[in-house]
Every structure is written in structure tokens, then in C-alpha cells.
Amino acid sequence: EAGVTQFPSHSVIEKGQTVTLRCDPISGHDNLYWYRRVMGKEIKFLLHFVKESKQDESGMPNNRFLAERTGGTYSTLKVQPAELEDSGVYFCASSQSRGYSEAFFGQGTRLTVV
Amino acid sequence: GDSVTQMEGPVTLSEEAFLTINCTYTATGYPSLFWYVQYPGEGLQLLLKATKADDKGSNKGFEATYRKETTSFHLEKGSVQVSDSAVYFCALTSSGGSYIPTFGRGTSLIVHP
Numbered sequence: 001e002a003g004v005t006q007f008p009s010h011s012v013i014e015k016g017q018t019v020t021l022r023c024d025p026i027s028g029h030d031n032l033y034w035y036r037r038v039m040g041k042e043i044k045f046l047l048h049f050v051k052e053s054k055q056d057e058s059g060m061p062n063n064r065f066l067a068e069r070t071g072g073t074y075s076t077l078k079v080q081p082a083e084l085e086d087s088g089v090y091f092c093a094s095s096q097s098r099g100y101s102e103a104f105f106g107q108g109t110r111l112t113v114v
Numbered sequence: 115g116d117s118v119t120q121m122e123g124p125v126t127l128s129e130e131a132f133l134t135i136n137c138t139y140t141a142t143g144y145p146s147l148f149w150y151v152q153y154p155g156e157g158l159q160l161l162l163k164a165t166k167a168d169d170k171g172s173n174k175g176f177e178a179t180y181r182k183e184t185t186s187f188h189l190e191k192g193s194v195q196v197s198d199s200a201v202y203f204c205a206l207t208s209s210g211g212s213y214i215p216t217f218g219r220g221t222s223l224i225v226h227p
Contacts, residue, residue, distance in 0.1 A: 004157070033214065042118075043158075043203060043217035056212060091158065093215070102148065103215050107157035 002026070006092050006106035014114055018080040021109045025074070025094030032075050033095075033103060034067060038088040046090075049075060061086075082113045116141045116211035118204050120218035127194055127225050135189040135202055135221045137178075142210025147171075147180055147187040150203040152220070158203065161189075199225045 005024040013019050025032050034046040046065070047057040051072035060067070064083070069075040079086055089110050093103040121136040139145065146165045150158040162171030167182035176191045187204060204218040 006157075035217070037220075040219070042219035045214055045216070048212075048214055056214060093158075102160040102163060104160075105150070105158040107155075 004092055004094055004104050004106035006090075006109050008109060009107060010110045010112075012112045012114060013082055015084055016081045018078065019082055019111060021077045021079075021090055021092075021111070023075045023077070023092030023106060025092070026096075026104055029094035029096050029104070030072070031095045031097070031103075032069060033093045034075070034077055035091040035093065036088045037091065037108075043091065046077075079111075082111075084113050087111055087113045116145070116206060116208055116216040118206055118216055118218035120202075120204050120221050122221070123201075124222040124224050127223070129196055129225055129227055130193045131225075133189070133191040133194045133198075133223065135204075135223070137187045137189065137204035137218060139185050139187065139204070139206050141185075141206055141208040141216075143208050145206040145208035145211075147178070148205040148207075148215070149176070149178055149187070149189050150205055150217075152201045152203065154200070161202070194223070194225045196225045196227055199223055 007022045032049040035043045037043045045059040048055045049069045066078045089108045091108045093105045095103045117140045148163045149161040151161045152158045162173040164171040164180035170179045178189045201220045203220045207213045
């Protein structure tokens with residue numbers, strides 16, 4: 001079974017540009033999460049999809065961030081326009097059911113805004 | 115809201131030393147507790163978990179016991195190896211947090227030969 005896959009693994013963009021991150025969850029996992037980790041700090045929650053619906057987007061930092069999940073399958077996270085403080089590692093995770101079951105993580109996308 | 119506090123790193127040990135990484139939590143109700151590990155260049159993977167008080171999770175020689183009275187879930191290993199060098203994250207899910215996994219800031223472990 002394929003795991004959670006994220007593209008690209010690294011991205012370096014200039015301030016003001018747009019970047020789109022993609023996450024392919026494990027097939028059949030209804031729950032999809034986006035997280036961000038800034039160097040040395042905690043893994044911070046951004047948002048949660050259940051199938052194609054945004055269940056909780058309380059962690060999204062501002063309206064420069066837009067997440068979608070097409071047909072309840074893969075998800076994209078777009079940052080437009082990117083700012084220096086958006087740099088970090090963006091993780092995607094999926095799970096079959098909430099609560100006791102573990103979340104499976106992708107390898108992350110390292111975003112550097114210069 | 116839910117929160118997880120981990121000890122600051124990095125933790126630097128010699129091979130075969132005893133490891134403890136402290137983790138305490140704040141949560142509503144009865145959370146499930148997890149330890150995740152991130153090896154260099156890889157994503158997070160579940161190391162072990164415990165879903166109720168006094169449960170002990172174990173995997174690859176690592177152990178952690180769910181202590182409700184002290185709200186702790188400390189990670190231990192009796193004899194670490196160089197291959198254990200990684201970042202370790204304590205996490206929880208709870209009904210009060212809508213079961214969204216909440217993480218600590220991670221503790222980097224460096225094991226020298």
C-alpha cells in the first residue's frame with residue numbers, strides 16, 4: 001500500500017511568488033491534515049479535511065493560504081503571495097478514522113522563501 | 115485547548131546509554147497519546163501509542179507509559195544505538211481537540227558511537 005506522498009520535496013521561491021504544495025493521502029483515508037513546522041518549533045496544525053470538506057481551518061495563518069481537496073482525494077495548499085515567514089516544512093497526514101487511529105505522514109515539503 | 119510539552123533538546127548520548135525524553139500534556143477528557151519519530155530525510159512515523167491510563171506502548175525497544183495522575187508519557191529506551199538518532203515528537207488526540215493530532219516541539223536525539 002502506498003503511503004502519503006507529498007510534492008515537491010523542496011521548493012525555493014522568492015518573496016511575492018506563488019507556490020502550490022500537493023498531498024496524496026493513503027487511499028480510503030477520509031481525514032487529511034496539513035501541518036507546518038518552523039525550525040526547532042512545534043508541528044503546528046493548519047487545517048483538517050474530512051473527505052472534500054474543510055472540517056477545521058483554524059490554524060491557517062492568513063488569507064494568503066488556500067487549501068483544497070478535490071473530490072476527497074488529493075489536496076493542494078497554495079501560498080500566494082509567499083512571505084519570508086512562510087518558510088518551514090509543510091507536512092500532510094491522513095487517517096482512516098479520528099481518535100485512536102494513528103495519522104500517517106508524508107515526508108514533508110521544505111519551503112524556503114528568499 | 116490541548117497542548118504537549120517536551121523536554122528541550124538536543125539530547126546527546128553515547129551508544130548503549132539509557133534514554134529518557136520527558137513529555138507532559140494538557141487535554142480535555144481522556145486523550146490518546148503517541149510518540150512519533152522522524153529520521154533524517156524522512157517523514158514522521160508512529161513509534162508507539164497508548165489509548166488509556168496505565169497502558170504501556172512499546173516498539174523497537176522504546177517504551178512509554180500513560181500516566182494520568184502526572185499527565186505524562188515519557189519515552190524510554192534501555193540501550194540506545196547510533197541508528198536511533200532522530201527527532202522524537204510526543205502527540206495526543208482528544209475529544210476536546212476534535213481528535214486533531216496535537217504535537218510537541220520535538221526532541222532531537224544524537225547518539226555517538
